[in-house]
Amino acid sequence: MSAYNSPSTVLITGATGSIGSALAQAYAGAGQILFLQGRNTARLQEVAEFCRQKGAEVHTKVLDVRNLDELRDWVSTVSQENTVDLLLPTAGINVNIGPNGQGETWEESSALIEINLVAAMAVVDAALPAMRQRGSGQIGLFSSLAAYYGLPLTPSYSASKAAIKAYGEALRGWLAPEGIHVNVIMPGYVESKMCREMPGPKPFLWSPERAAQVIKRRLARNQARISFPFPLNLGTWYLAVLPSCISQRILQLLGYGH
Numbered sequence: 001m002s003a004y005n006s007p008s009t010v011l012i013t014g015a016t017g018s019i020g021s022a023l024a025q026a027y028a029g030a031g032q033i034l035f036l037q038g039r040n041t042a043r044l045q046e047v048a049e050f051c052r053q054k055g056a057e058v059h060t061k062v063l064d065v066r067n068l069d070e071l072r073d074w075v076s077t078v079s080q081e082n083t084v085d086l087l088l089p090t091a092g093i094n095v096n097i098g099p100n101g102q103g104e105t106w107e108e109s110s111a112l113i114e115i116n117l118v119a120a121m122a123v124v125d126a127a128l129p130a131m132r133q134r135g136s137g138q139i140g141l142f143s144s145l146a147a148y149y150g151l152p153l154t155p156s157y158s159a160s161k162a163a164i165k166a167y168g169e170a171l172r173g174w175l176a177p178e179g180i181h182v183n184v185i186m187p188g189y190v191e192s193k194m195c196r197e198m199p200g201p202k203p204f205l206w207s208p209e210r211a212a213q214v215i216k217r218r219l220a221r222n223q224a225r226i227s228f229p230f231p232l233n234l235g236t237w238y239l240a241v242l243p244s245c246i247s248q249r250i251l252q253l254l255g256y257g258h
């Protein structure tokens with residue numbers, strides 16, 4: 001069985017979040033080695049302890065991913081000293097235009113781009129040399145269904161997730177011949193702090209555990225685009241192919257407009 005069918009060393013950023021912690025728990029087990037990052041120390045220890053109880057060896061790192069030098073140093077060291085089979089940069093935030101459409105502040109938008117896009121790219125960049133040298137490894141990048149068509153309520157978030165989608169697709173084509181698998185993960189609504197704080201309706205809301213199991217299964221199949229749930233995936237995909245005036249109208253009617 002190849003490493004991407006059953007990765008034994010997994011590095012996860014945002015392991016204190018809903019999806020990140022559910023993924024850590026999904027990959028925990030005897031013989032597994034997990035490198036978990038978060039900012040919330042107490043929560044990180046709680047997640048690590050749960051994974052240890054399932055038999056995994058767990059290493060934790062508390063850091064703010066906006067500290068790019070520290071982030072790159074950590075990922076690079078872990079990657080040189082271990083065979084990281086699977087890299088999951090899940091850390092992310094969401095901001096929105098506010099209840100009266102007043103708009104995102106520049107501070108919010110730039111922090112979001114740093115966390116959702118630049119930090120995720122920094123993690124990939126720091127892990128890639130070791131993966132390329134040995135000709136194996138897998139990277140699951142967190143986009144969102146909001147990447148298909150920008151949602152008026154969350155412009156910066158939509159932009160960050162569209163950028164990650166394009167980045168992951170490009171990396172997949174570039175790195176496949178070298179034996180490195182890159183997957184773009186596009187969840188719909190998954191119960192979490194970020195999701196709760198997001199404005200607009202949240203149809204087909206999934207639990208983080210369900211999302212983690214589906215992500216794990218489809219990563220094992222090396223599926224290029226891991227998007228779910230089906231009805232919302234189809235609907236948001238259509239928004240991208242319909243004429244924009246129709247897509248905007250649909251978003252207004254469904255409560256995502258302004």
Ligand SMILES: NC(=O)c1ccc[n+]([C@@H]2O[C@H](COP(=O)([O-])OP(=O)(O)OC[C@H]3O[C@@H](n4cnc5c(N)ncnc54)[C@H](OP(=O)(O)O)[C@@H]3O)[C@@H](O)[C@H]2O)c1
Nearest residue numbers: 014016017018019039040064065091092144189190192194
């Ligand atoms: N939930 C959804 O509906 C949904 C849908 C589509 C895509 N996604 C994507 O899935 C990923 C995980 O989201 P989630 O729902 O699990 O969110 P969440 O529960 O709110 O967790 C967010 C995670 O990001 C970490 N984080 C945020 N800012 C950070 C920073 N500056 N430095 C270090 N860590 C930071 C948090 O760490 P601390 O808590 O320790 O600060 C936490 O671990 C995100 O990339 C998100 O965009 C989520």
